[in-house]
């Protein structure tokens with residue numbers, strides 16, 4: 001399973017990219033606003049120059065024609081840019097048109113297996129189910145990941161699943177075990193993956209033991 005970061009913060013992306021384990025980035029309008037990017041094109045182009053892998057940039061238009069025009073424009077920003085489109089009738093129409101033009105699409109705001117099926121049939125390269133937001137309303141977000149993966153396997157569909165809206169380290173483990181091809185996560189969660197109290201305690205003891213020997 002690949003790790004992608006769900007952020008538009010250039011500092012976080014630069015720091016994480018140095019570790020060599022982050023393969024892609026997802027952004028959305030909320031994340032772009034939080035990072036203060038008034039010029040999305042410049043921000044996405046900078047992110048695309050830091051990360052070689054796929055970088056998702058979301059359309060803001062509501063109707064199919066706006067989404068299609070915007071998607072075509074976004075696709076020219078960088079070779080590794082992926083156009084992110086929310087699922088809806090307009091979104092599916094836009095995905096159908098853009099995917100036939102060879103544009104990579106990440107279908108976002110996906111909360112059901114039927115929405116995932118529609119996106120796959122329309123030609124989306126990736127589908128992003130929002131695990132944490134389903135958990136928030138008392139549903140089982142990880143169940144959606146498993147059911148989508150099962151459907152794609154049974155029907156030999158090539159669409160990849162991006163486990164999104166992940167909130168804690170166990171979500172990452174569960175997504176990996178279920179077989180999601182990608183987990184996209186906030187920088188804070190990425191950092192949590194490195195930590196274990198026994199690693200910290202063990203390292204402290206190694207250093208203390210070695211220093212006590214050196215002192216003798």
Ligand code: G3P
Pocket residue numbers: 006026028128130132133164165166184
């Ligand atoms: O990629 C999906 C993500 O941006 C939504 O996450 O935490 O706002 O539900 P969250």
